[in-house]
Amino acid sequence: MKMQGLSLETIPPIHIPFRFFLTAPWMGIVAGLALLLGSDQAFSSQWTPELRAVTHLLTLGFMAMVMLGAMFQLVPVISGHLIPGGTKVAGLVHVLLSVGVLLLVAGFYWQAYALMGWAALLLLLAFAVFLLALATLLRHRIGGDSIFSIRFAALALLTTVGLGLWLSASYAGLTTPPALANKATVHMAWGIGGWVLLLVMGASYQVIPMFHVTPSYPSLLARGLPTTVFVSLLTLTLVQLPEVQALAVLAFCAAAMTYAIFSIHLLGQRKRKLADITARFWRLSLVCLLLSALLATGLYFTDDPLPSPGIRHQLQVVLGTLMIYGFAISVIMGMLQKIVPFLSYLHLQRSCLSNFALLKTLPHMGEIIPASRSRWQFNLHIAALLTLLAGITTDQATTPAAILVTADFAWLSFSLISATALYHNTAQRITSSGG
Template structure:
């Protein structure tokens, strides 16, 4: 098994939680937008509402959740602390949230001024985040814990991929804001590939190496596989970018190899999840199984899209990637990290007689409540897949279902926070009486 975490190295609770809370809030906003717009939102991946929905997911949900997870997991798992964690969290969260809203509004109304505002806000947020992470890696380069090379390697490559994603996104925003002539479709495809397969995908790989064996109680990932996968994915992304610019005929074979790499990750992860040491599957295991099954479906869907050129296939692939894979992963991650952090910080606040108020980790979010939200998530996924093929029939129903699932997740998290605050108040009152 991978070595134990060092939770005493955790940053303040507010550092990751401000990012984690963005996830259900932006999911609710995206669901509301889908209900409001209806079928037009899923008519094409290039429609303004579709682009707004995509960036509500990729920035408001995924980047927020990934940033919070990175700022929390790096210090406790590897010994690396993000520089000025509290200040960085406040600044990055504020700018990222405002920038995401501005960019989504810009897509909706097509105002060049909004693109410019979004460009400035997002560039500032993500540049600060990258700088804080890079400074942390440099400062703690001699404090990195042994046995974490795979986690650190994947995390570093994910941050480089984020930098590339930002650069391409800024070019696209400049093209919209200032009318600069650029190859929009090619750049948009590269932006999506670097963002999803690079930033989100590589960081998911790195986090999985730590979280799956530790929290889901599985065997570690095979050593050779863990060391080689992230560099291979990054190399393929670089080659795809070069091929797009110089050798377009090899772009599709390289894309197929990238899908093979991620399918291999999904298959290995599914094997670990199915052979885990605990007999019953908890909700995190269910979410990760769902995500990995969806990931294995991406290859065939991509091949069908390439073969047929059907725009509906592109929308279906987007639903599977964003909702089926990425959003499922975030849900599963939150159901492990949030209860554990609240439990740990509650324990730290208790001394003496107040220890009787100590909750258990499993009490923070009851398994039944989490399981019911999982089934709501599955229903939303099924309706979204149907809506990608028949938007007139299912678009608004899928938005309602996605909103119910997101609200349920948010309420479960808020319930855990209420337990934490209640324990803290009782501990404070006990200490006052004792003094």
């Protein structure tokens, strides 16, 4: 007899992940509006106030918001232990993160750096509470390949937040900036290349085989890739020797490319070849990861044969767009199309346990977010991504890109609110029927 690392006994109440999932698209909408109301030159460099505000709305407001909600859901289920503090901890993290992100973004957008001290304090508290709660779960020596990668992701988050808070405090004039070469690049590398990539890796080891009926990731690969990513980032941060840095960049990019190619190959082995929007989001995301790794390698090893230094800045913005909007946001949007209906259905099933006749009256999982709505999400998302990339090369595309980004997140918000309403109506009906 063998058991697998999933425990549904420790499934948290649905409102814990859902409060994060429902808030996140609003941050994306604000990002779209900030681009729309900002200057046409927003994409001219990664340092414009608009782009820094938009980047943090997307990375902290959208991506971290969903990821924290998903971690509050996933880690108890795969580690078999409840979150210490439960609802109170999740509620506190949610409020601190929401207010902290808005203050930080206001600080960037209006260059009101005094706000950043407050933002730093709130974000410090949000991540400290989250990481403390997570650390108590992750210290248990169980959970398999997913937890192995998530442990590295948590350490990468700690480093990202530490560097980010230090940078925020230095903007606010509270301290001197960290004595690191390329400190903002190091902060971004740990955030996107560390926390996001490692967390996506860890989650994919569970969700790709489970939802898409594919073979599992081989354990050697599932553990080797996150280890390579983490060690490469550590080396890039701590060792300044050019030869060692070059080796670390190569190792990091090779790991990201191997992960992308192997995952695309796994998705090609789906036992059922039915059209599936989440699988399309995964493929889009993995292709963007592959392109990002190739571009990062090219940028690092090309000294400056490009016709204009402006192009190098633009290519850096292309890299950030591919990693954030193309890789991370695509995979998050795709997973939400699957996870929100799955969690709703799972909780509704459990509430029917004392009246089995009600099971037949439950909405099918496919009705919670209808396939047609998910297809619109994919089309809007890919249009927004392509227009954003176009916006980097021509100012004329900035307004269409901003409108499409706003529409992309507004559509997501509509889908999630509709799904939640359907869940609550059904749960209420079950309760009143004596379920």
